[in-house]
Amino acid sequence: MDIAKHLEVFFKNISADARITVTHISVFTAILQATQKLGTNCLTMFSFELMQVAKISSGKTYYKAMRELNDFGYIMYEPSFNKNRPSRIVLPEPLI
Template sequence: MNYPSKPVIEDKNAPILFDKETILKSFSFFFSAIEKDYRISSTHLGIFSALLRYSILQGFANPIRAFSYQIMPLAKISASGTYHKHIRELSQYGYIKYEPSFKNNKPSRIYFITH
């Protein structure tokens, strides 16, 4: 007897896998948008680039789940205060969506905006 299969329940916390085209869209969106945005500094650029690199290393995941200590060396940042200030600003400015976990044993979630 054939029973209907169980419905697939999507995990809302599961990462959406990027592909090369989506990474390029995110990269292109970011650099087009910041051309005239005087608020963006080289620190913001370093963090955004490090986040993209981390996503690629994690199999093109979006969102990425990461601790600050995993991103900071990629962005060449040594002070956690600098990292947190600038990643929050990238989120406030609409370039990423940053969901801090506020827990030492749980990574934050960072979504790429791909307009």
């Protein structure tokens, strides 16, 4: 998995996407960091793990950013809705 390619494509795409905010960028880069550490593009993580890395303290803000990144097609997010089970996040291969 090429993190540099993901970043390059992400920043290219968001330059023309007015919907993306600093919060989205922070969450996306936290996801990239986790995928790099784990060596896979499919993550199962709890929200508090990514919130710490993304420097987000509000759950509402985090979930909104995750939902929107999913809706905008930057990630595939499957929330668990169970505090004892992590959510699933898939980082699709970058398309140019």
